[in-house]
Amino acid sequence: MKEKDQGVWIGEMDLTNDPGFIEISEKEFASMPEALGNTEAVEQMEGNRRDFLKMLGFGLGAATIAAGCDIPVKRAIPYVVKPDAIVPGVATYYATSFVNGGDFASILVKTREGRPIKIEGNDLVGYGGTSARAQASVLNLYDTARFKKPMMNDGSVWTDSSWDAVDKKVMNALSASSSIRLVSSSVYSPMKQKAIDAFIAKYPSTKHVQYDTVSYAALLDANEEDFGQRAMPAYHFDKADLVVSFDADFLETWGDGNKATVDFVKKRKIEKVKGAKMNRLYQVESHMSLTGSNADNRILVKPSEQGAAIVTLYNYVTGSNLVASSLNADAKKALQVVANELKAAAGHSIVLCGTNNKAEQSLVNAINAHLGNIGSTVDFAHANLTNQGSDADVDQLVSDMNSGSVDTVIFMDANPVYDFTANGKMAAAVGKVKNKFSIAYANDETTNICDAVAPVNHFLESWGDANPNKGFYSLIQPTISRLFETRQAEETLLTWAGVSYGDSIMDYLKSNWQNTVFGMQSSFGNFERFWEKSLHDGIAMVSTSGEAPSYAGNPNAAASNVTKTKVGDAVELKIYETGHMGNGQYANNPWLMEMPDPITRTSWGNYLAVPVDFDGVSTMVAMNDLKDGDLVTLTVNGNEYTVPVIQQFGQAPGTVALALGYGKAVSGLCGTNVGVDMNENVRSDANGYRTYSSSDVTVSSKIGKEKDFSCVQYHHTYGVQDTDKKTGEIINADEAALVTFSYGMGVQGYQGALTDRSVVYYSNLEDLASSVAHLDEKRAHAQHLNEQQIYGGHDKLYKQGHHWGMHVDLTSCTGCGACTVACMAENNVPVVGKKEVSRHHEMTWLRIDRYYYGKLENPNTVYQPMMCQHCDNAPCENVCPVNATNHSSEGLNQMTYNRCVGTRYCANNCPYKVRRFNWLDYTTADIFPGNQPGINGEEQAYGTDNLTRMVLNPDVTVRSRGVIEKCSFCVQRIQEGKLTAKKEMRALRDSDVKTACQTACSTGAITFGDMNNKNGNLSHKLENPLNFIVLEEVNVRPSVQYTMRVNNRNKEIDA
C-alpha cells in the first residue's frame, strides 16, 4: 500500500490531478452545462430575439400594472379565544418523542403560532443533539403525499371514504375471520402494546408479527440463547477503551446510533497535548460505513469472510482452536494485534457484530463474556428494546398466507412488500389473503395492494409513549391538532376492538401510566404530579437493575455455523442501510433525500461503490476501469439493475456495495423511482436469517454515463493542488487561475504562502506533540505573513460588545450530517432536486467536506463542517458593487438579500466557497412557473403548496431567485438570545444563543458563542493547542476555528 505524502485528498480526481476537475475547481461556478457535456440543457438555455422582446414587453407591462395597483388589503386575524400558552411571535416548545420503527429520540419541538417547525434534542436524556432523521421528521408532517382521510381500494382505484365506512368494513371482515395477522414494526410503546392486547383479546385468532426493516433477529435470538434475554444490550461506549466492530455501523444506523456516538466521542476529546488519551476503534468491514470512516483502523474483509474473521478473533482471544474458513492474510495478522489489545482491555472493551447471523453473534457474545465485558460495558439491565423483530415469524406469516389459512391481515406502520420481501415472495403472499387492511401514514408498496387504509397521525399530532430502554420511558404529546381526517394507530385498533378509550386517547395513555410506570418510580406519591412532570420533561426514568446474565452459549457449535468464505474471484455485494434513507422509511423526505451521503457524498439515488486500486505508478484504477458516474449493469441473483458507480476508497478489493432504501415504486413526491431497490436481494440464510450481502454478483464495464450525476464531492472545493507545467512545482490550482487573471500580461507566479494551504490538520495520537509543534510553526508563519500589511485591522471595533465566533472539533465530528439538515430546517434552505445538484446548484449553507488521508487503499477520514467563516477581513465584502454583504460591529458577515443584485462576485472571491446563488426560484417565491425547478418530475413545483410551506421558519426570509445566500451564524437566534438577555436585564449567557447546527450536534463538536465573553464555553474551546484556522495564511481573519483531527491508529497493523 502507498501512503500519500501530500496530506489529505478528497477523491480520485483530486489524487490524480484530473485536468477536468482542476478546471472546475478553478471556478466558483462551473461553466455549466458544457462541463457536463449536457447538450440538451445547452439547447434549453438558448434564447432568441423574439423571446427577448416578449420578455421585455411583459416586463414593462407587469411593472406598469404593479405600479398602478392599489395596495392590497391585508387582514389581521386574531384568535377568538387565545390559548394561554401561545403568544403570537414567540416560539413554544413541547417535549415529545420521535418514533419511527426502531428509530427513537427524545426531542423538543419548536412551534410557532401552533405550527411545529423545528426539532431539537431533549437534553434531559444527557445530551442535546439528534440524528438527521429526527431533524427531518418535522417535514414529513407537511408531506403532501400523506393520507388525508380514510380510503378504500376498489381493485385498482383508491377512493375517498369515511371512518364509518372503513370501520364497518374492517370490523365485519374481522368478525368473519378465523385467522388474523397483525404485522407491525417493533412495538416498544406500552400504550400501543396495551391496545394490541385489547385487539387480540377481542379477536383471539390474531397473531402479532413484528419485524425490523433491517433485521436484528440473529442478534436477538443469539442473546436469548446465550443470556436468556431476547434483547439488544445497552453498550456503554463511554466506559470502553477499545471497540471492535464486525460490520456494525453503530455510530449511525445500528442500534441507538445517536447515543452511541455521544458516548464514543466522549472518550476521544482532546484538550491538551500532554497526557492525551483516547479510545480505539477497529472496524472489520468490506464497505466503508460511517462508523468505519471514524474508525482508527479498518480491517478489510469480504462480506463472506466475516464469519472467519470472528472465529479467528475468538481463537486469538480465548486461545481456542476452532476451525475457521480462509481469511485474507492482512486481516488475520491484524486480528492477532486486535486480540492482544482486547485481552489487555478486558472488562473495558466492547466487541460488536452487525451481521444477521446467529452463530456469529453467539461467538461475539462468547468473546465479550470471555473478556468480562458483560455487565460492565455490555449492559442488559438497560437493554435496548427498539428492535424486537423476528425473521422466523415473518417467514411463518408468508407461508401461512401462501397456504391460504390467513383470512385477514392488518399492516400497522409496516411496509414488508418493499422492505422485508421474504426473498421476493411477500407481495404474492399478501395477494392471497382475503382481507387486507393497512394502518399507514402515506401510500406505500404494501398499502397499495390493501383493500382499505386507516390513515394515522404524524407523531407530532399524537399521544403516546415509548420504552426504548429498560428503565427509560418517554412520552409523546401532540404539538398541533391533526391536520387531516386521521386517527392514531391505537385509536384505530381500539375502535376495531370495540374498546372505549374515553374522550381522548390521552385518557387511555394516562390511565395506563397510572397503572404501570407510576408504580415503578418512587419520587412522586401523587400521580397527577408525576404525570405533569413527565409530560413537561418528556421522559421518566425508573430504576432498573438485575444481575448481569452469564453466558450459556456454545462457541464450538457456533463456529461451525458461521458464514463460510466464498473462495475465488467472484465479486461480492454488500447491501447496507444509510443514515439518511434507512430502508426507505425516509425516502419521501426531501431534506434527507438531498442530504449527501457522508462517505460517497452522493444524493438523490444509490450509487454502487466500487473499490479503487493504486497502479503503483501514478494513477488510481477502479474496478473495471469505472469512473464516477458511469452506468453499469449490476447482476445480483440473476436480477439486472442499471446503476451509476462511485469510486470508493477503502472498499475491500473484490467487493461492491449498494444502499437500501431507494427505488421505491409507490411513495410520495421525492421517494418514487429514485435509485434502485436492493431489498429483493436480501435473502435468507440456511437458518432463516436475512443476509445483507450477496456473492452471486457480476458488475459489467461501463455502459453509459448517468444523466444527472448528483455527487457533491467535487463541488465547492478549495485548496486543490496541481503541478505547474513549466516549473513542475506543486501549486494551488484555484490560486493559479487567480494569479494568471490578475497579471495575465506575461507575469506568472505564485505567492509562497498560498501554495501550501492549510485546510485540514490531522495527527496520530502518538505523534501529537510533533504535529502540534508543526502546526504552531505553520501558524506562526502564517501570522507573520499576515502582519505584513498596511491596514490597521479591525480588532478595536470588536473589542467591546459581542464578537461572535465558532469552534469546530474535527475529532468529535463523525460526519453524521444532522447539522446540515438542522441548518436547512432552521434557515429555510431550499431543496433543489437531482438535476440542480448535478449542476453544482445545491443550496446547503453548511456542508461537510470529507477528506481522506493516510493509506491510499485503506485511508482514514476527516469530516470538516464548512460554513461561512465570517471573516473579519472578508474578501467577499470588498467586491460587492452594491454593498449587499458587509460586516457588523459584532463580527458577523452580513448578507442582505434585498440589496443583492446577483453579480456573484462575492462567491467568486470566497476562499471557502460557502456562498450559494439562487439560480432558479427554488423557494417558489415568485409567480413564474418557468423559474421553478422540478425536484423529481412533479407537476406542481415542490414547495408551492401551502402544506409544505407550513414548515418554513417565519423569522427567516425566504430568498427569491437571483440572490446570494450563505450561513448567517443563525442571526435570528443571536437576535432572539440578545433580546431575552435584554428583557431580563442581565448579561448574555452561552445558553441564550446556540446555532441550529450546534444544537443538532450530539457530540458537541460545534460550539458557538461570544469571543468577548472570557468565561464562556467558546473562549475555553479556543484555548485548545490543537486549534487551527482554515486558510489562515490568506489573512481573511475568520471567526471559526477548528481543532485538528486526531486518530488513534495502531501503526503496528500497518507495518
Add this chain to the structure above:
Amino acid sequence: MRNYSSFLKPLLVIFLAMFGALSYAQVSADAGKTLFRNYCASCHSKDMKKKMTGPALGGAEERWGDYAPEDLYAWIRNSQALIASGHPRANELWNEWGTVMTAFPNLTDDEIGSILSYINCMDDGSCVPKKDDPNTTVGAVEAKGTPKWLYGLLLALLAGLALVLARVISNLNVISEKKINPNAVVDRKSILDILTSKGIIGFVLFAFVLLGGYTTVNNAVSLGRQQGYAPEQPIKFSHETHAGLNKIDCQYCHDGARRSKHSVIPATNTCMNCHKAINYGSEYGSAEITKIYVSAGFDPAAGKYIENYDDMSEADIEKLYKEWIRKSNAENDEKLAAASAETLNDIADDQWEEIVKSLTNDEKESVKGPIEWVRIHNLPDHVYFNHAQHVTVGKVECQTCHGQVEEMEVVQQMAPLSMGWCINCHRQTDVKFKDNAYYSAYEDYHKELKSGDRSNVKVADIGGLECQKCHY
C-alpha cells in the same frame, strides 16, 4: 431695507392675529370637547346630528334664540328646575322627550360656553377631525412656521430685482460704451433673445430632467408605503373611546408588545373581559358590540357562552342575535322603549345585515369565528421588527411610532414605516444603557460615559444601523 421691513410688519401682524384667533378657538372648543365627553356624550350624539337618549344638540343655541341666554345655561345646569318654573321652551322639550336630564349645577358659565362652542363647531363641521386627510398633524406643524407662499413671494421679488439690476447694468454698459465712442453700435440682447439662448434652454432642460428624475425616484421609493392609511374596519372600534376616554392601557389589549415581535391584535375573549358587562354602546348602541358576541358565541341575553356554538346553524344564530338587538334597543334606548315591534324589527334587520357584512368575506362564509380586521401597519417585505425590543427594552412610547392613537376615532398609520424613518430614529435615540446589565458588554462606552468623554450612547453606536439587525 426700509422697504422690506415696512412691507413685512403688517404681514406679520395679520399673520399673528390669524394664528392667535385660531388657537383661541381651538382652546375653547378643546375644553368643550373634554367637558362634552365627560358630561354629555353618554346621552347626546357626538356628531350633534343624531338623536340618542337625548336630542341632537346641533343648533341648540338657535332653538333657544328667542329666550335669554341665561335660560339655556339654567336649563343645562338643572332642567327640572326650569321646567318647574314653567319656562315654555323647557316644557316643550319635556313633553317631546319625557326624559330627565342629569343636573350639572357645578358647571361654570365659561364651561357651558365652551361646551356650546364645541357643539357649534362640531355641528357646522369646522372642528371635525378630517379623517381622510393624513396630513392633519403635519399641516398643523407647518402652520406654525413661515408660510410657503412667503418664500415664493421673496423669490419673485429677488428675481424681479435681479432682472431690474441686469437691465440697469446693461443700460449703464451701453451708456459707457456710447460715452467712449458715441458712434458705436451696441448689440443689445432683448429678453426674448436671452430666454431662447442655448444656455437658458439647456439649463431649463437640465432642471426639468433633474426634477423629473427626483420626483420619479421619490415616488417609486414610496410605492407601497401607506402613511395615513385609515381603512374601515369590520367593527367601528374607537380607540378614542377605549384608550382616550376610558384610559385603557394600550398593552391591556395589545399584550404581545411587551414580550413578542407582534403587538398582537387582541383575541375576541379579551374584548369579552369588559363587554360581558357593557353590552350597549354609547355611540352605536347594539350595532357594533353585538359583532363581538357573534364572533365569540356569547349569548348576552343569558349572560353566558353558547355551548356547541360551532354546530349552531346560521339561521339560529341570526334569530338569537336579532332577538337580542330588539331587546337591548328597547331596554337601552328610551326613545325606542315604546317603539312598535316593526321599528325594532327594522333596526334588527339593518344591524344584522351590517353584522353579516362585517364578519364575512370571500374566504370566510360564517359569521362565527375570528374577526378579520384590516391590517393597517404593514411593514415592507423582508424586515424583521420586534415590538418587545422597542417597548420593553427601549422603553419607547407606543405613540412615538403610532401617533396619538387615543385621540383617533378611526386609527390611521401615522409613520411612513420607511427605512429612512427607522434609521433616523436609531440615530437619534439613546440606548437605555445604564440600568440594563445586558449592556455591560460594552465596556468602552461605560468607561467613556463615566469619564465624561461621552454623554450618551445612541442606538446607532451599538450597531443599530447594520443590515442584519433588521434583515435576515
